[in-house]
Amino acid sequence: MTHAHPIRQILLGVSLTLCACAALAQSVAMTGGMGRKALLVINGGQPKALAAGEAHLGVKVISVTSEQTVVEIAGQRQTVVLGGAPVSVGARSGGSGGSQIVLTAGQGGHFVTQGSINGRSTQFVVDTGATMISMGAAEARRLGIAFETGQRMQAHTANGVTSGYRISLGTVRIQDVEVHNVEAAVMPMGMPYILLGNSFLSRFQMKQENGTMTLQRRF
Secondary structure, three states: OOOOHHHHOOOOOOOOOEOOOOOOOEEEEEEEEEOOEEEEEEOOOOOEEEEOOOEEOOEEEEEEOOOEEEEEEOOEEEEEEEOOOOEEEOOOOOOOEOOEEEEEOOHHHOOEEEEEEOOEEEEEEEOOOOOOEEEEHHHHHHOOOOHHHOEEEEEEEOOEEEEEEEEEEEEEEEOOEEEEEEEEEEEOOOOOOEEEOHHHHOOEEEEEEOOEEEEEEOO
16 A cells, blocks of 8 residues: 655645546546637646637537537536636436545656645645645635634644644545545645545545556445
8 A cells, every 4th residue: 555655744845646547537627718619627637728619538629718618428518616626527327426536646656636625736646654635724714714714733744743723524525435534633834736635535445556546435
């Protein structure tokens, strides 16, 4: 099992993409615009500029405005809002009914994925050595999380013992899988990614093979 110790030392320099399997939903987020083109992140990959009528990784752009993009996959259309949470298109079951997450390792063997917390888009890195989801205070504020009302806690980091807050996240979503009431920690230091720890991972059966991680939902 991969224990991403450099991640807990806040030293990530990682890039990777999600595995886009035809049988699973496609995750699409809009991160910006370039004239008549939308900058879309598909399955956690690099942003791609696409205009109406163009397609990438099975995602076809129907229309583009400065605030949103309409995309289509396998005949299903969804509206992707600029800066909003990724939407899942082409899922076998809609909403949060998904049960499987498939990720592909990038440089250093780390698994990074785009997802959302309470409907707000963010990025996670899988850390099987982390007790719970962990994030920096700045990212928590960006996500609109009122962590100061949480329970005070202490945590051991590469720089020694530091204080933080223990909170409960209403929803954590990756691809078309949504988990409710997930325990998390908010720490004062800056962190390049949110650590996807065992408060989320323990709800799944994990399998790693040939650089691919599959998370199958238990409950």
